[in-house]
Amino acid sequence: MNATRKLLFPALFKSAMLGATLIELMISLSIGVIIIGAIGYVFLGSRQSFRTQDALSRMQENARAAFHIIAMDIRLAGFRGCPNNSAAGGDINVLVNNTDWDKNLLDQPLIGYEKPSASTWSSFPTGVTGVVGNVISGDALTVLHADNSQEYIVSAHTPNSDPPQFTLTANHDIKQGQILIAAKPDCSRVAVLQNTKDCTYNSSGDCGHKFIQHDTVSSCSSGNSRKGLGSPIGSCPSGTTDTFDTGSRLFRLSATTYYIANNNGNEPSLYRQVLTTNSGSPNNSAEEMIEGVQDMQISYAIDTGTDLAVDGYVTADNVTDWSKVLGIRLSLLMVSRQDEQGLTSSPQQYAIDMNGDGDTNDTGETITPSDHLLRKVFSTTIAIKNRL
Known part of the structure; x- marks a missing residue:
């Protein structure tokens, strides 16, 4: 039967036995290569776009976090628990080193530092240890x-x-x-003082006592000068004799300096130096806050009159009266990490306001780095609530 079919339909069986020709095979391979190449191109493009968007999102989130932290401090600048009372018998600072940058709450709660070059500052207190010499770019703020x-x-x-x-x-x-701030219930007096009583922690994590001492006889016997709120003890000097009534409040003093420095991975970061304690004495320590902040430019909203209205913005070296500063305009230059080279195909230009005039049209404010890192400038304006 099969033999009969082969004899009757020879062409049909011959065609069924033939394979693909070389030309057909080459065409198929070419089409496959084109399809794979197109898929690969789309994949690589999507991957690069994802990396770029991921880096931009991270930079934006870091800038938002930095603004949030700094803004909380700036809005509270000068806050002492009560309105200012500069009248005689009003607010006092009884610390021995009451003019140090991290203790001068009553007279200098806010001050900025302009860094016009890599080696010079407009002004910087010598007590801000660990900051001068480590700032890689931008301004600083206390x-x-x-x-x-x-x-x-x-x-x-x-x-x-x-x-x-x-x-x-x-x-x-x-x-x-x-360092503490004591405020009377009627706000007739605010005092800046120091807790001199040792705090021995118990199993519950607290001191186990309710006492705050602001003077010690031992500091007198060692010959150290000090001030207090009580009458003189021995040969020690003291401040004004004054009793803080029941219901008075005590606060910790927050003192922070913000600046830009390199971290251990050699990446630029926003740092802050904060007032802490060490071995029973005030101390300052540096903390890395946000990685990827390459520059920080600050301008200050000043009131040149008495109407509590902003009359202009200037840089720190042009502020003549820091009590007239009503707000701050802050610009952060965010940059991608060193291991993210290649996010851009060519050096990316950015512009940042250096002289506080509100634009980036001046010489030196538009910059094109030689690397291929991604950069973006974010800006915000923050009001000092205690002065408005």
């Missing part, structure tokens, strides 16, 4: 205020005891050496 995240209520105050001390309504976690 902000002081009472830390209102936690306040302590006074139940009793004995300024003439030995040593003078506050008694609080509850146990506290304030370390020895911590």
